[in-house]
Amino acid sequence: METHPPIHSAQEADFNINELFFSITRHDSSIVSGNEVFVRISGYSKEELIGHYHNIIRHPDMPKSLFKTFWDYLKSDKAVVAYVKNKTKDGKYYWVLAAVFPLKERYVSLRIKPTSSLFAVARELYFKTLMCESREGIEAAEIFLSASLNDLGYPSYDAFMSDALLQELRSRQNLMMETLHKHQKFIVETQLDEMLERAYDHANNLKKIYGIWFEKIPLFSDINTMLNDKGQLLRELARDMIFLSLNASVSSYKVANGGETFGVLAQDIRLNVKENDTLVDELHTISTDLSKSLNNIIFSASAIHLQIEMICYFIEEILLRKVNDTIDTGNNIDLLATLVDEYVCKIDKAHKILASQISDAIKNLNRIERQVMYLGYVQIYGIIEAAASLDPSVDFEGIFTQLKILIKKTSEEVESIQKRMENFASENQALLQKSAETALVLKTFKREVIEISDLERCV
Known part of the structure; x- marks a missing residue:
């Protein structure tokens, strides 16, 4: 598939706080699947996404040193969480908190819209890291990022990413308090629909249980x-x-x-x-x-x-x-x-x-x-x-x-x-x-x- 780099826009893509999306990739980062929100926000068709490398949505504002840390975790078979700025097909941008989990021969990436106070801190830190990277290279930017996290009170990237995930989930929960437990009225027409509805009820039960x-x-x-x-x-x-x-x-x-x-x-x-x-x-x-x-x-x-x-x-x-x-x-x-x-x-x-x-x-x-x-x-x-x-x-x-x-x-x-x-x-x-x-x-x-x-x- 031939693609042409879009002109990057200052306009933010439509990504609502109540939405969640995921993508599933092979270990070489080629996309295997994803849900409808992922497809819609990207601006690409599903056919344009499947089989393509995930960097199709990478935004140039993202420090390469951060992605190096990202992949170091995944190659060590460890989950990783990071704030990521992505781009759409038409050049718009959108921020996510991405939690990526190695699972068998796949990586499962779950994304939410970041809204916590830590998000603003991360954006500023990314900008400074990107400036350091452009002046001194990726290795120096990695050192700068680690030292900056230490200055913020995080002894390691592990500590930062765990706190980021927790803060974003809490912020999302607080912002969506009235809608999170709202009962949905589904269209149930087939046997598959009935089975999905039962699975949904059990999943919600699990959500309450592990909510403890x-x-x-x-x-x-x-x-x-x-x-x-x-x-x-x-x-x-x-x-x-x-x-x-x-x-x-x-x-x-x-x-x-x-x-x-x-x-x-x-x-x-x-x-x-x-x-x-x-x-x-x-x-x-x-x-x-x-x-x-x-x-x-x-x-x-x-x-x-x-x-x-x-x-x-x-x-x-x-x-x-x-x-x-x-x-x-x-x-x-x-x-x-x-x-x-x-x-x-x-x-x-x-x-x-x-x-x-x-x-x-x-x-x-x-x-x-x-x-x-x-x-x-x-x-x-x-x-x-x-x-x-x-x-x-x-x-x-x-x-x-x-x-x-x-x-x-x-x-x-x-x-x-x-x-x-x-x-x-x-x-x-x-x-x-x-x-x-x-x-x-x-x-x-x-x-x-x-x-x-x-x-x-x-x-």
Whole structure:
């Protein structure tokens, strides 16, 4: 097919907030299929799109360095999310948030209209990246993009794309609150229509079920933030106690009478504070792994939310007769349903790993609690000895008073984390149980999708 590059227009193409679209490509990016919204917005006919590479709609305003990151993820068999500016056949532009998922021999790309406050930040960042790319090349632009994301508070592109997906889905949900749950009146004329309507009802049921995970994302985020903040505070307190124990050791050598007793106490404090520091470091390691699991759940919950909504929207297109008869209905729904099933498995696996990590964290916190309690006994004995000391040259009472303050703060923080983690363990277990209970709904839906594919092949 011969194509001619259009003159790029400043006019934005018609893409509404309530619309969703998808495209399915081979690994070489050649287009296999897509829904009616994808075809309409592109301005091309379906025949012009199928078999052509996806770059037919690439806009020149997009940094090549961003696409390099995009393809690095896909070639590593990882899902990727990005803001993308596309062009239509007649040169108009439209922005999307694209979530692309590797699945078997295909890439499934789901797109929504971006509306969050992060979108404006991304547009400005893309412009600056494009300028850097034009001056210094793709490699320098990649470094610039990564550094810019760090400056925005994102330690990696993973963190940025997960937050972008979540923010855009929430923004869309808020803007469409009145229409998202509106009951549709479908045109049901054939056996295939009846089967599609049943599948639609089950898909909506799945959307409600897994909507629970989407609504729980603030909880996952809060736990993640709490572990990072409290963990950092515990590490600072542990380091302060180490410094104090060293101060006590040095001071014990300055005491003429009774220095041996203070020396033993200082050594005891130093050994136990070191053990406490080791336990806090272990908690940091556990928390880091736990944070990865939480981030996996947050991303998977967002992905499932979008995937199921795409299925519902696609079936609506068909039953409201908004599609042409060349759409490969059964295979497309089957591929989308398989994608949902894959991410449901991912989220279940992450929850099971999380349950083990929560248990390890609670055990570790209990050990820190016992260690701090023992330090408290040493501190009390030290205060008694300091009060009996007749040597005014060393302020042992001040040292042990400072230790008491540090022990009290550590104990309070540990107790706070323990309570949050125990409550979270119950929440996590409830979600695991809920997922097991809803497995039948997903299984029924998948069976209906297979029946739709079989019937379509027979027609």
